[in-house]
Amino acid sequence: MKLLITGGAGFIGARLARTLLARGTLAGRPIDRLVLADQFAPPSDLLADVRVRGLTGALLDHGAGIAAARFDGVFHLASAVSGECELDFDLGMRSNLDSTRTLLDALRAAGNMPRVVFSSSVAVFGPDPGKPLPPVVADDTLPAPQTSYGTQKLMCEVLIADMTRKGFIDGRSARLMTVTVRPGRPNAAASSFFSGVIREPLAGAEAICPVDAAVSHPVSSPARTIEALIRVYEASRDELNGRLALNLPSLNVTVQQMLDALAAVAGPQVRALVKFQRDERIAGIVANWPKGASAARASALGLMPDSSFEDIIRQYIADCRAQPDAHLTLKGLTR
Numbered sequence: 001m002k003l004l005i006t007g008g009a010g011f012i013g014a015r016l017a018r019t020l021l022a023r024g025t026l027a028g029r030p031i032d033r034l035v036l037a038d039q040f041a042p043p044s045d046l047l048a049d050v051r052v053r054g055l056t057g058a059l060l061d062h063g064a065g066i067a068a069a070r071f072d073g074v075f076h077l078a079s080a081v082s083g084e085c086e087l088d089f090d091l092g093m094r095s096n097l098d099s100t101r102t103l104l105d106a107l108r109a110a111g112n113m114p115r116v117v118f119s120s121s122v123a124v125f126g127p128d129p130g131k132p133l134p135p136v137v138a139d140d141t142l143p144a145p146q147t148s149y150g151t152q153k154l155m156c157e158v159l160i161a162d163m164t165r166k167g168f169i170d171g172r173s174a175r176l177m178t179v180t181v182r183p184g185r186p187n188a189a190a191s192s193f194f195s196g197v198i199r200e201p202l203a204g205a206e207a208i209c210p211v212d213a214a215v216s217h218p219v220s221s222p223a224r225t226i227e228a229l230i231r232v233y234e235a236s237r238d239e240l241n242g243r244l245a246l247n248l249p250s251l252n253v254t255v256q257q258m259l260d261a262l263a264a265v266a267g268p269q270v271r272a273l274v275k276f277q278r279d280e281r282i283a284g285i286v287a288n289w290p291k292g293a294s295a296a297r298a299s300a301l302g303l304m305p306d307s308s309f310e311d312i313i314r315q316y317i318a319d320c321r322a323q324p325d326a327h328l329t330l331k332g333l334t335r
Contacts, residue, residue, distance in 0.1 A: 041054050060102050066106035081189035096149070114170070120154075126150060172240060179220055180312065193211070194219060202262075
């Protein structure tokens with residue numbers, strides 16, 4: 001089988017690729033070719049696998065090639081992130097909506113009805129004067145995004161649903177929760193601090209939290225997110241119960257609970273490296289996001305959230321220790 005991962009050089013895309021290559025199969029079929037499309041070249045360890053090819057550049061420039069390739073399956077992860085979409089409307093529309101339309105048109109032109117998993121977002125939910133946001137958003141909560149990023153994700157969900165109805169693709173949209181802890185440097189996502197307040201202190205650096213400690217949000221570890229994306233791909237239409245967009249499992253936590261977990265796992269001296277300095281722009285975006293989420297349909301597929309935020313931190317530490325430069329990424333950890 002031939003697979004495409006857009007955003008394949010990114011953190012989630014590369015981790016998904018490594019997981020799929022290690023499995024060797026998807027939905028009971030051997031993986032013969034895995035194409036990783038991104039603005040940047042994939043990591044060298046992935047390119048060293050004879051099954052992997054890189055496709056570098058904007059998706060908007062690769063429609064004809066994607067149509068000719070006739071992929072059997074696609075994980076569409078490529079996206080501009082929330083903060084930059086709010087600052088640059090045209091960038092968000094081009095990177096999120098226009099690129100998705102180009103990809104879907106190419107898959108339609110291929111004519112083989114490929115299976116597509118789209119990484120949507122919990123950001124499709126937001127408060128609306130006519131229907132206030134509930135404390136916990138469910139699969140059937142009315143999407144009412146209050147950011148450009150969430151709006152673009154919702155538009156893509158609807159487009160994928162219609163192209164599935166028409167028989168052009170076999171699509172399903174998985175609403176990702178905020179993935180933490182992400183390695184590397186902070187990015188332009190408004191949610192970036194959810195990783196930063198853990199990652200930086202573990203590396204011995206001060207971290208700034210731009211929101212109040214009482215802020216609550218649904219999060220998920222990278223491992224649980226990858227597991228869910230694969231399960232959603234492999235689910236039959238009957239298992240999905242006819243509806244296309246579903247919430248992925250989450251752990252609903254406050255910032256204070258995250259920091260308490262950091263102290264429990266790494267010690268109070270590491271927790272003390274987190275300082276609060278409110279950023280009104282970030283706080284305003286986050287205030288329009290759900291405070292918690294449920295995932296009944298994902299649960300019916302056998303998917304479960306992380307058991308605790310302490311476990312999420314321990315997963316990150318274990319991942320870092322498996323890397324050659326663990327002494328740098330964990331130099332603040334004394335336990």
